[in-house]
Amino acid sequence: MKSSIKLFNIFGISVKIHLTFFLLPLFFLVMGGIKSMVLVLIVFICVTMHELTHSLVAMSFGIKVKDITLLPIGGVASMNKMPDNPKQEFLISIAGPLFNIVLAAVLIFVFYYAPWMPESILFRPTLGNTWLHTIALVPWINITLAIFNLLPAFPMDGGRVLRSLLATKIDYRKATRIAVNIGHIFAIVFGYLGFAHDNPLLIFIAIFVYMAASAEESHVNIKETLKDFLVKDILNPQYTTLNKETPLSKVFELVFHTHQEDFPVVEGGLLVGFVTRQDIIRSLHATGPNETIENIMRKDLPAVSPEDKLVIVQRIMEEKGTRALPVAKGSLIYGIITLEDIGRVYSLLAHRH
């Protein structure tokens, strides 16, 4: 996301803030003054810790967490994959809200016995009153965060918790469909309440929840459909290879004649590199048509095996930021696979449902 700014690194995770998040303190400064702005900062810290708790549990299962982005409506931790294992998904999802509940319980306990905190303020804090009221709001903010996140609707944690609980009993795809339907019902209720009470924030959340639920369903459908397919099932036996001396101009010609846009580079029948469409376009601009393949080919892209599952290939493509990969066993070349190939399998199969 280009529209976010990196703040700091913690546990190898970079914490970013989305530009729209700054609307929040601005809004509260206008509405409620400096105490409200401090409160926004506190919410920001609580949301960050909530996301970090998800991330740490995920990391304990070997899942990589790249970054945490803070949005005005909450945080998003981007993980390289979500666990297929329902028990892991349950623990990762429940960890965040659980953190807020534990923090709230500890704070209420401490404030309750603190001589400087009157019981009347602790249990009835109001925004913008005194600094003591502001501090007393912190546990209640955490309880609100926990409740909101535990709503059983995607993209909230509660949606994942529900799906993982269902998935221990029924098929993962069916579990997702039920969780998505419940999410849609919540979205419709939010939307109705938003219109009934003239609350644009609620309408916004309703739209967001509705779309996120649908997105989750199609994401899972793609993943589950691709699960049964291997690279060799869709591998095209017709492909063109290049050698290191091939000039870029020749490659450009090949793209037009063969309709192939990504090429394995071969030496003595063995794979030595790979050139993608992006590399070709970039190099044509940067170095001109006489550059040889040797200088633009990539060696950092891993080859996938004909026996690899398409889901794995798609994940590698996402991680490496490429839309094509060479297919090889050892250095022996078998062909290429592209994101379009995978997409075609999916669109063919999608019509079966």
Ligand SMILES: [Zn+2]
């Ligand atoms: Zn969460």
